[in-house]
Amino acid sequence: MNSKEVAQLFDLPIDTIRYYERVGVIPPVQRDKNGYRNYTKKDLNWIFLAKSLRKAGLSIESLIEFATLAQSKDNVRGAQKQILEDQLVEIETKLEEMNRVRDLLRYKIDTFDDHVAKFNAGELRDDEVEELWTMKHFKI
Template identity: 65%
Template sequence: MNIKSAAKMFELSIDTLRYYEKVGVIPPVKRDKNGYRNYTTMDLNWIFLAKSLRKTGLSIESMIEFATLAQSSEDVSKAQKEILHDQLQQIETRIFEMEQARDLLVHKIATYDKHIAQFQAGPVEEKDIEQLWKMAHVKG
């Protein structure tokens, strides 16, 4: 597959594919007799993996490290797995934080009219103000 088709397949620019190869985010792509890149299934898997890992927030440096390890003749599976595991932990933390934020928003939307009515009725006593940070469903 040529670079134009690969770029279209993964909704990336041709420049991005060239950059990924140049800096080592993906292993070098073999070229045909005319010097054009010829993407194999393995290359396409690397592009897909790179795009997916980038979406998780993995840094370009970590992606380069991951790809570099893959090209090593030594057993690097533990090191590669550690990169993936670390990123998974970061995603799980972000998901937890986002769920907490979502829960707070759901609560604030559900109680919004009640709170507005309470404030419009006059001064609110300190004891009647909810302590959002103490609410079980929105604790961070």
């Protein structure tokens, strides 16, 4: 598969794919006799992994470390796995945080009209509102 096809497949600019290869985010791609990149399934997996992990927040430096470890002749599989495990923990933490904020937004939307009506009717004053920060399901 050529660079243009890969770029279309993963919706990435060709320059990004070449950058990933140049800095070591993905291992070097084999070239044909004319010097054109010829992407294999293995290369496509690397690009897909790099794009996915970048979207999830993994740094370029961590991706380079992961790819470098993959090309090492030493037994570094444990180190590679640790990079992935660390990223999973980070993502799970972010997801928990996002879920709490989502729940807060749902609560605010669900109670918005009622709160406004009570304020407008004089049934609720500023010092009588709930303390969102103390509600156990909203603690951040």
